[in-house]
Amino acid sequence: MSESMINPIAERFGIKISRKKKIRGGIYRIVTSKGKTFSLKRMPKRVGRLKWIDRILLRIQRNGSLVAWRNPNTPEGRKPYATSRKGEHYVLTPWISGRKPSPRSLSDMRRCGVALARFHKAGHAGIKGKIAYSRIGSWYSALRHREGYIKHKIVKARRNAFSLSNSRFIKQHGSEILRYSNRAKALLQGSGYYQYRRNPRKFGILCHGDGGPSNFIINSKGTYLIDFETVHVDLRAYDLYRVIYNSCKDYKWNFSIASAILDGYRQVSKLHKNDFKLLRALLRFPYTTYLVLSPFKRLPFTKRRLQWALESERKIGPFLKKLDEYAAKNCS
Ligand SMILES: Nc1ncnc2c1ncn2[C@@H]1O[C@H](COP(=O)(O)OP(=O)(O)O)[C@@H](O)[C@H]1O
Ligand SMILES: [Mg+2]
Incomplete structure (x- = not known):
């Protein structure tokens, strides 16, 4: 995903990017103009599969399991995915601040x-x-x-x-x-x-x-x-x-x-x-x-x-x- 492509994708989710950091090809950590932080990630999956994953994760979230997935009750979380002009699908998920678990612990x-x-x-x-x-x-x-x-x-x-x-x-x-x-x-x-x-x-x-x-x-x-x-x-x-x-x-x-x-x-x-x-x-x-x-x-x-x-x-x-x-x- 080129840097210039991510602004239009973010717009499809109804957000404006104020800062972004590339995590790796296809994943960005972005901060919106309203100060919220998200991960914007390319998901190389067919639409049917993406919808299935989305449906199941929303349900898991409702059951109280902690997953970094969209919140459908927020404006940014209304859409399960957005598609770029090249036809690639992206998901927007809240950025979870915290630490990586260590196998030493x-x-x-x-x-x-x-x-x-x-x-x-x-x-x-x-x-x-x-x-x-x-x-x-x-x-x-x-x-x-x-x-x-x-x-x-x-x-x-x-x-x-x-x-x-x-x-x-x-x-x-x-x-x-x-x-x-x-x-x-x-x-x-x-x-x-x-x-x-x-x-x-x-x-x-x-x-x-x-x-x-x-x-x-x-x-x-x-x-x-x-x-x-x-x-x-x-x-x-x-x-x-x-x-x-x-x-x-x-x-x-x-x-x-x-x-x-x-x-x-x-x-x-x-x-x-x-x-x-x-x-x-x-x-x-x-x-x-x-x-x-x-x-x-x-x-x-x-x-x-x-x-x-x-x-x-x-x-x-x-x-x-x-x-x-x-x-x-x-x-x-
Ligand atoms: N929603 C998120 N909240 C916090 N950190 C994230 C989030 N999404 C990605 N990251 C960070 O970016 C890294 C790579 O993202 P990930 O979705 O795991 O991609 P990959 O397919 O490369 O494993 C993660 O290991 C994590 O450190
Ligand atoms: Mg990973």
Whole structure:
């Protein structure tokens, strides 16, 4: 979104910008002429999906869960979205002042767990009866697809298609990485997943889709969720997986972080043994290595990153042992 484009978009929401700050491409923090602060964000989604997300978030808000979404009773919150001349859709949401939770603080992590469980609870009514935008059925194929991608890179490394050090690293450790992905598939098959995927109506819940420290904000009112681009229907283990992955990956897979998140979640809703089985399968997949191998910009394809990813994958085995102990101790 170019700087000059955002003024006309803001006008479509009935506001005048007095100050703006670019957060990243497609997201601005803006202050209106009346002194209110908002986030203006491009949402690369079809209109039907945007309307669905909007409807469900308004309902969640009414149920008392804290989400950074429009307030339809304010002039700026009347429209669910505005469309630019290029046909791109934007949403305007109140800017929540506060701080990002830190994985170093177990009480912050516990709050994230509580907020996620409240979101799940509040979202339940919104998806009853009709299951739209569900990804419940796609877990196995997603793992297979990512595994296929890793295999493809291993074949290329054998042909020395990358830099010498990257090719050598992948050739040396490829079989270990594939062992982890095979293990993830086996865990998924033994998790009861196929029973759940046959019953989306019964087991589907509204998932945020990308929970983690950068998508929660804590202030004196409580813990807010932000960033709803990835909202979809799924099994709740998926959201727990995202929050745990995003919170633990940069902290050496310290289990106490996950334990605080799970404790917080369980303060609001019960977790069952099967939730843990599903969670285990997703966590075992060598996702960090997959991200380094993929064109994902934030993790460059370098030997240092590959090494870091492999060290991360190696910590997941002991982490999952602790997860099993936690499940045995804390749920039915
Ligand atoms: N409504 C908001 N209130 C407070 N901070 C926000 C808001 N929207 C975005 N941010 C800040 O901008 C960052 C990026 O916005 P986000 O919507 O999460 O985009 P991305 O898709 O890049 O994750 C967030 O991590 C947060 O720090
Ligand atoms: Mg985000």
